[in-house]
Amino acid sequence: MKYPEFRALEDRSGGSKADDLLTASITAFCSVARPAKSDAQQLEDLAVPLLPLTSPRVRRHAAAVLSELPHAPHRLIMALAEDDVDISAPILLRSPVLKTGDLIDIIRRKGLGHARAIARRTTSDPLLLDALHSFDDPALERTLAFQVSTDVETAAAPESERLRETRQALRELMLSTDIGQSDDQALADRLIDAALLDQTTQFQEEFARALDLSMESTVRIIGHGLNAELTIAFASLGLSAEASHLILTGLFGLVHKDLHSLRLFIQSYRQIDQEKARATVARWKIQENSAALRQKLREMAKDVENTARKVS
Incomplete structure (x- = not known):
């Protein structure tokens, strides 16, 4: 995927130009089986400046598509991760590009909402766990407790196959x-x-x-x-x-x-x-x-029957 191919995408018509360009660029990147570092760099250079110009719908879809890719551009993943949590959630939950330092930085900059999403990742890193526990948030603590209870089961799952299938499905x-x-x-x-x-x-x-x-x-x-x-x-x-x-x-x-x-x-x-x-x-x-009406009629009939019994 060479730079001229990215430039050619700018000629797409219909809808928001920024939305179309970001969607088409990520699609082109995902269609490459083994993208080179230069491909990732070209996508990053093109996509990161576009993010502020695109709609939440397109950014949300970009986050979902890129969330499973280990070779996604780091700066683009970080930019999506620091978006509103309803957009960044797939990245925060699943992206293998984000390392402990990245996640801690995101928590410190973005606060509790992003921390709650990150808490749903499976992790045993003490530094990340300390950062999450520092919020002393009941909902976050419940999530971490649940993650601990499922660590063994998750570790045994065939993760690589699941990741491959997810990437294929989202790419399609x-x-x-x-x-x-x-x-x-x-x-x-x-x-x-x-x-x-x-x-x-x-x-x-x-x-x-x-x-x-x-x-x-x-x-x-x-x-x-x-x-x-x-x-x-x-x-x-x-x-x-x-x-x-x-x-x-x-x-x-x-x-x-x-x-x-x-x-x-x-x-x-x-x-x-x-x-x-x-x-x-x-x-x-x-x-x-109809069901509610039948229930109401049954209740009325029962009331009438009870009243008749009291009178008699």
């Missing part, structure tokens, strides 16, 4: 023609943020409001993994395949563990008719209202 998503805004991008951003930051209750509440369903129905739809009702609900809200994939990843981890399964998801998701999806959600609402 980056290359997909679906990249772009959801119908309601503000809603998509809120749902993605809550899912990626592991804010389960906030995600459920936001999702329930968007669908106009009860919390009980919403929790049932979310379930414990990818399912047909959940994808229909995403489609009814006009979420793009990109947004849906990021939400699923935040909720359930890597749900598409190879390139083929991700392709199938994107293809099947695009085939969902939004109007039919909305009609399905509307039927869920009718069923929910």
Whole structure:
């Protein structure tokens, strides 16, 4: 990937020029199987000055794509890591480029929000643990305690294969023609943020409001993994395949563990008719209202029966 190829990307048209250029540059870099140091340097020189000009959506996607790459440019990773935590979370959680000194510097500069994300990394480094413990934050301490309890299991996992599959899946998503805004991008951003930051209750509440369903129905739809009702609900809200994939990843981890399964998801998701999806959600609402009405009638009948018994 030579410098003229990067320059040629500047001629892309449509949408924000900075957004298009950053997305295309990272895509080009990810498509190189074994990038040279010069490739990483060229990407860094081009991408870092672009970051302040690009939208949060594109920076968030860049962070997700680069978060697993061991050869990603250090200065670009650091710039993304110090972005708002809803954007930087994938980098803070997973990037192998960030070493202990980098993470401690980020904690000192950015504070508790970034520290909570970093605490979800698996680490036994005493310096990093001391920096995290210094906040004396209950939520952060719970995360660290959970990490300690799963250290043995994590160490035994075939990490290299998982990293390879994740990189392939995210690269395919980056290359997909679906990249772009959801119908309601503000809603998509809120749902993605809550899912990626592991804010389960906030995600459920936001999702329930968007669908106009009860919390009980919403929790049932979310379930414990990818399912047909959940994808229909995403489609009814006009979420793009990109947004849906990021939400699923935040909720359930890597749900598409190879390139083929991700392709199938994107293809099947695009085939969902939004109007039919909305009609399905509307039927869920009718069923929910009918169940509530039946319950109310049962309660009223019971009250009448109790009143009659008291009178007699």
